[in-house]
Amino acid sequence: MIGKLKGVVEAVREDHLILDVHGVGYLVHCSARTLESLPRGGEAVALFIETFVREDMIRLYGFASETEQEWFRLLQGVQGIGAKTALAVLSTLRPAELAQAVALGDKAAVARAPGVGPRVATRIITELKDKAPAGAIGDFVPVAAGAGAGGAAEAGAAGDAISALTNLGYGLPQAHAAVAAALRAAGEDASAETLIRLGLKELAK
Structure with missing residues (x-):
């Protein structure tokens, strides 16, 4: 079973790429977003791989994370x-x-x-709703009225607040929803402490 491939991008097509790994070209299907994020042909890239094996085919799916x-x-x-x-x-x-x-x-x-x-x-x-991957915390996208240019700071405060709520025993989806509601109420400049406090109020409803 193939779990990861690192090689050189040989060609990128509409729904897949050809990845050259030591002279062997692997056809790897990817999401459009992953394909858009790939380096130009001739450059190296590493992809996490999901391998599907059936009687009539073997298909590889690649992921940036x-x-x-x-x-x-x-x-x-x-x-x-x-x-x-x-x-x-x-x-x-x-x-x-x-x-x-x-x-x-x-x-x-x-x-x-x-x-x-x-x-x-x-x-x-x-x-x-109760199965969001833990890695989603670090990539949280804040939902706040007028959210825009301050993205990095917002994501940091929101991510810290979500982490704190999950450490208190709340599920990740519930923590996401509570912090999103807190951001809408407090605004994009809210601190992690404020988001935690408002998030706890939201979860207590």
């Missing part, structure tokens, strides 16, 4: 979701955006993915 790979696995655990739809979701939403959409129950965000209608989006949110 372990968090993206974990979301790929989780999405396929949802009834009716296969590899193609899972990649479509990850092509539309970054892992942090998907974690946030699941935490907030944002069906409209998930339904933007090709082939994912409101019914499938509802199923994804319902079945994954």
Whole structure:
């Protein structure tokens, strides 16, 4: 089983790339976002790999991060979701955006993915609401009115607040939702302490 490949990008196509690893060209399917993030042809890259083995084929799926790979696995655990739809979701939403959409129950965000209608989006949110990967904390995307240029500071305070709430025993999706609500109430410049306090009030409702 292949878990990771490091090689040189030989070619990037619409839904896959050819990765040259010591003279062997591996065809690796990726999300559109991962393909867009790849270096130019001839440059080295490392991808986390999910290997699908069936009677009639072996297919490799590549991911820029372990968090993206974990979301790929989780999405396929949802009834009716296969590899193609899972990649479509990850092509539309970054892992942090998907974690946030699941935490907030944002069906409209998930339904933007090709082939994912409101019914499938509802199923994804319902079945994954308590399963967000732990790595999503570090990539948290704050949701605050007027959020914009101060992104790095916001993400740091929000990430610290989420970490604190999960350390108190709250689930990651609940912590995401509580901190997102706290950001909307306190604004994008709120400190981690303020977000924790408001988040705890939100969780106590």
